[in-house]
Amino acid sequence: MSRPLLEVRGLTMRFGGLLAVNGVDLTVREGQVVSMIGPNGAGKTTVFNCLNGFYRPTSGEILLDGEPIQGLPGHRIACKGVVRTFQNVRLFKEMTAVENLLVAQHQHLKTNFFAGLFKTPGYRQSEREAMGRAAEWLERMNLTEVANRPAGTLAYGQQRRLEIARCMMTRPRLLMLDEPAAGLNPRETEDLKALIGQLRDEHGVTVLLIEHDMKLVMSISERILVINQGAPLAEGTPAEVRANPDVIKAYLGET
Amino acid sequence: MTRNLKTALFSTVLLLLVSYPILGLKLSVVGIGLQVEGADASTLWTIGLAAVAMFTWQLLRDRLPGSGQLAGLVPSVPGQVKHWLTLPSTQRWIILALILVSLVWPFFGSRAAVDIATLILIYVMLGLGLNIVVGLAGLLDLGYVGFYAVGAYTYALLAEYAGFGFWLSLPIAGLMAATFGCLLGFPVLRLRGDYLAIVTLGFGEIIRILLRNLTEITGGPNGISQIPKPTLFGLSFDRRAPEGLQTFHEYFGIAYNSSYKVIFLYLIALLLVLLALFVINRLMRMPIGRAWEALREDEIACRSLGLSPTIVKLSAFTIGATFAGFAGSFFAARQGLVTPESFTFIESAMILAIVVLGGMGSQLGIILAAVVMVLLQEMREFNEYRMLIFGLTMIVMMIWRPQGLLPMQRPHLELKP
Numbered sequence: 001m002s003r004p005l006l007e008v009r010g011l012t013m014r015f016g017g018l019l020a021v022n023g024v025d026l027t028v029r030e031g032q033v034v035s036m037i038g039p040n041g042a043g044k045t046t047v048f049n050c051l052n053g054f055y056r057p058t059s060g061e062i063l064l065d066g067e068p069i070q071g072l073p074g075h076r077i078a079c080k081g082v083v084r085t086f087q088n089v090r091l092f093k094e095m096t097a098v099e100n101l102l103v104a105q106h107q108h109l110k111t112n113f114f115a116g117l118f119k120t121p122g123y124r125q126s127e128r129e130a131m132g133r134a135a136e137w138l139e140r141m142n143l144t145e146v147a148n149r150p151a152g153t154l155a156y157g158q159q160r161r162l163e164i165a166r167c168m169m170t171r172p173r174l175l176m177l178d179e180p181a182a183g184l185n186p187r188e189t190e191d192l193k194a195l196i197g198q199l200r201d202e203h204g205v206t207v208l209l210i211e212h213d214m215k216l217v218m219s220i221s222e223r224i225l226v227i228n229q230g231a232p233l234a235e236g237t238p239a240e241v242r243a244n245p246d247v248i249k250a251y252l253g254e255t
Numbered sequence: 256m257t258r259n260l261k262t263a264l265f266s267t268v269l270l271l272l273v274s275y276p277i278l279g280l281k282l283s284v285v286g287i288g289l290q291v292e293g294a295d296a297s298t299l300w301t302i303g304l305a306a307v308a309m310f311t312w313q314l315l316r317d318r319l320p321g322s323g324q325l326a327g328l329v330p331s332v333p334g335q336v337k338h339w340l341t342l343p344s345t346q347r348w349i350i351l352a353l354i355l356v357s358l359v360w361p362f363f364g365s366r367a368a369v370d371i372a373t374l375i376l377i378y379v380m381l382g383l384g385l386n387i388v389v390g391l392a393g394l395l396d397l398g399y400v401g402f403y404a405v406g407a408y409t410y411a412l413l414a415e416y417a418g419f420g421f422w423l424s425l426p427i428a429g430l431m432a433a434t435f436g437c438l439l440g441f442p443v444l445r446l447r448g449d450y451l452a453i454v455t456l457g458f459g460e461i462i463r464i465l466l467r468n469l470t471e472i473t474g475g476p477n478g479i480s481q482i483p484k485p486t487l488f489g490l491s492f493d494r495r496a497p498e499g500l501q502t503f504h505e506y507f508g509i510a511y512n513s514s515y516k517v518i519f520l521y522l523i524a525l526l527l528v529l530l531a532l533f534v535i536n537r538l539m540r541m542p543i544g545r546a547w548e549a550l551r552e553d554e555i556a557c558r559s560l561g562l563s564p565t566i567v568k569l570s571a572f573t574i575g576a577t578f579a580g581f582a583g584s585f586f587a588a589r590q591g592l593v594t595p596e597s598f599t600f601i602e603s604a605m606i607l608a609i610v611v612l613g614g615m616g617s618q619l620g621i622i623l624a625a626v627v628m629v630l631l632q633e634m635r636e637f638n639e640y641r642m643l644i645f646g647l648t649m650i651v652m653m654i655w656r657p658q659g660l661l662p663m664q665r666p667h668l669e670l671k672p
Contacts, residue, residue, distance in 0.1 A: 052559060078561035090556040092549045102542070103549040107561045109542045116541035117534060168560055 002030040003062075005206050006051075006082075006174055011060035013046050020046045022230040023060075027209055028174065033200055035209040035217045038227035039250070044210045045087060047227070048176055051208075052084050079107050079151040081173035085163045085180060087210075093152030097143055097162055100151050101134035104169035137165040157188045164195070166216070174206045175199065181213045189213060193220055219243065226250075263313035270309050274302050276279040296331040339597065349619060354529065361521050366514045369521050373589060375629045376524035377582050382609040382621040383531045384578030389607065390615035392571035394444070395550030397603055398459025401439075401577040402432040404598035406583020408466060411479040411593045421485035421588045425581060432580025433573045435462075444565060459603055467595040478594030480620065482587050485523055492516035520589050527585060531578050532618060538574070547571050605632075606644070612652060 008026040012019070021043045050057045053074035069077055076236045092100050095157045109130055110116070113207055115123040133134045138144045141161040151162060160180060160241040167175055177196075181189045194214055211217045217224065217238070224241045226233040234244045241247055279302060294302075359367045381403060388396045413419035421664050443454050466473050473479065484492060484668040491502040492515055503519075504511045517573075536546045546567045550557050552562050553651035587593045613620030631644055 018298075054555070054558070073563075074558035075561050083561070084559055086556070090553050090559075091554065092552040094447055094552060095545075099545060099548075101544045103557075103562070104560045106542050111542045113541075113543070116543070117537050119537075158443045166560065167453060189383055 002032070004028065005030045005065060007061075007063040007066075008047075008051070008206070009061040009063075011047065011050060011062065012058045013043075013050055013055055014058040020230050021050065021227075024225075024227065024230075024232050025235075026225055028206055030173075030202065030206055031200060031223045033196060033207045033209060033220050035211055035221040035224045036227060037211065037214075037217055037224060038233070043230040044227055044237075045178060046230075048084060048210065049142075050076075051176065052082055058078045059107045078170065081171070082176065083167045083172040083174075084176035084226055085160075085167060085178055087178045087182065089156075089159045089163050091151040091159055091163060091166070094150050096148050097138065097154065098134050098147045100166050101137060101169050102130055104132065104166045107170065114164050137168060156183055157185075160184065160188075161195075162193075162213050164199075168199070168203070168205075168212060172205060174208060176208045176210075178210045180209070180211060181211055181216055189216055192216070192224065196220055222242045258318065259314050266313045267310045269303065270306050273307065278302060290309075311595070348640050350387055350532070353622070357525055358522075360520045364487070366517050369514070370519055371629065372519065373517070373521045373524050375399050375625050375632075376528050376630055377586055377589075378520070378577040378606065378609060378625040379528050379622050380524070380578060380582040380585075381606045382533055382613065382625050383528070383618065385574045385606050386575075386610050386613075386615070386618070386621055387535060387538070387547075388571050388575035389610050390617075391539065391551070392547040392568060394568060394571065395448065396455045396572070397452045397600070397607065398455035398457065398462075399575070399579060399606055400598045400600070400603040401455075401459035401462040402436055402579035403583040404459075404462050404466060404595070404600070405432045405435050405576075405595070406544050406580030407587040407593045408473060408479075408583075409580070410584035410587045411482050412472070415480050416481050420483065421584070425584050428584035429577045432583065433577040436573040436576025437569060440569045441565075444568040444572065456600065459598075459600060463595045463598050466598075473595075476595060478592055480592040482591050482593065484591065485520070485588050487519065492519055498601070524585060524589075527581055531581070535618065543567070591623055608649065612648070614656075 004027050004053075006026070006028040009025060010025040011021055011026075013021040014111060024043075025033060026034070026036075026047075035045065038044055046055065049055045050060075051062060051071070053069070053072050053076065056071050060070065061174055064077075064080055064082065069080065069082075082085060092160065110123050110126040112123070116119075135144070135147075138147050141164070143154075143158060143165070146158060151159065154162065154245060160183075164175075164177070164180065176221070180196075181192055196207055196209070200207055209217070209221065219238075220240055223236065224238055225235050226241060226247050228250045233250060234241055234247050235243070275294075279298055281292045281294075282289050283289075283292055287364060311541050357372075361372065363374070375474040381399070385396065385399045388399070406428040409431040410421065411417075413424045413427065414421075439455075439458050443451060443458075446454060467476055469475070486492070487503060490501055490506050492503050502511075503515060546557070546562055547570075549562065550567050557564060557567070586597070590597075605628060609621060609624045612628065613622070613624035626647070628645075631648070632641060634641075
């Protein structure tokens, strides 16, 4: 069994009187695909927001590779290799698809003011490589044709793919996808499933997933965490979760 | 119809309220007192006619061609030409042509025209600098004139107390303005939108009031005068050189002509503007330029991708301030006198108007807008109606070209097929 990449212990997030997340434990091992499921408003996205530093958790511990990261600002956590997509896609809508991918490489590029001003060879090299990586991922995501279109004008499915590509440009270790299949047609969902598999197998990325599409979740996840009203309800392999009576009652049984 | 009647009545009353005091009442000096004089008959007739015209137009505006159709009546540039005009390569050629023309013409132009052109260049520089902050990074800065003042006073004080020359003070002034930009930026940049605007507005005023009240150092409301003019490698452009300097006309053995100085100042301003254009052009294509734009569009997404919003904003603020510092020290050198009253809020508003008028982010647009705004300001015949024209231009722009005169087409990065 691979070592744990992300360990969450007793994560609690309180907004005034509202207990949004209550004592969530989660372990994501390197190379796994782990899903979080739960009814709407269960606190899944709040967990994400705590993990990537948008919220400072009220209590609890978040360890990335054994190193505590709770309370760090969002960009620092992103630089450590934890990046995410958003439930409602957040692209830079007026910038082109390529530019979106270039922005995401910011932390890996030469940003020295004078190097850029005088276009030193090192700077040109760094820009060329960035462009190359962007081109590569556009190709992989089948977006090359729309590379120079403003991101906001792309079709919804393309925007979703571009957002994932943008995350990949930061060379993440843990990729968190917040409902990536929402609004996709069955065909696109199939592609997404294949893509997540590829990201894990070929690029060594660990994936943490929030998703409502049970078919996708059950087929792709190694482990599933069920959250209900902010508290963990069950945790286990897809088969275990499916057989858990509490889960059936609280979540699956309702439909 | 009743709705129109209401609007019409309201507009007419507003027109009367505004125009009567402005056009109808005059203050005249009688002895040591002031006396208010009423308007003469013809002015009253004009106001009355305008009121009637306003009333009828407002009442019948639904039956007249609407504002949408009106916009169509304005000769609009055909689509293809418009596209061509906003292409980066075209803009580059236009800029190159403009540079050549602007290098050559002062030798043939009149002295007054060159002087106004120098003023225009100062505003181009300020517009370009503020454009980084407002147009590219999307931070509404209403106190930009504060950094301009810091630049101007840096040179003035260095010249007054340490005897520094213009060329040595120029980078120091830029650095000082940058420092102030950075210092202000740290606490302020966590604010957004309107709040940022208010705080920066306050900052601009604080600097001005500080300069006015530090009487022992800055000379208070009287400012600092007799600031030396720039020299050309130690050659002065005055009729008689100060101690230790040689004059330009003596060195080259030509007759003294006061317009040399004006042309020289103009060329320095041009040099500074070209430098600013070059730097900003590069910046826009650098990672930091992309980060500015990304931040303007979505701060949360930026953070989730590992871009520190504070650093990105701070860099925009600091670099923008640097250009204001350069412009300020040049302004001090040109005027030979700085007073706090040169750095009032109205200056900030003017610079912001240039940026908005030019089209946020567009450099060519800013040059055009600076020309328009400064000329408008310098037209003495219209002096009384300057602010009216100013407002009118803004309204026309909002209706006709809300995206600015020549909106920027961002450098698109082409993938090789």
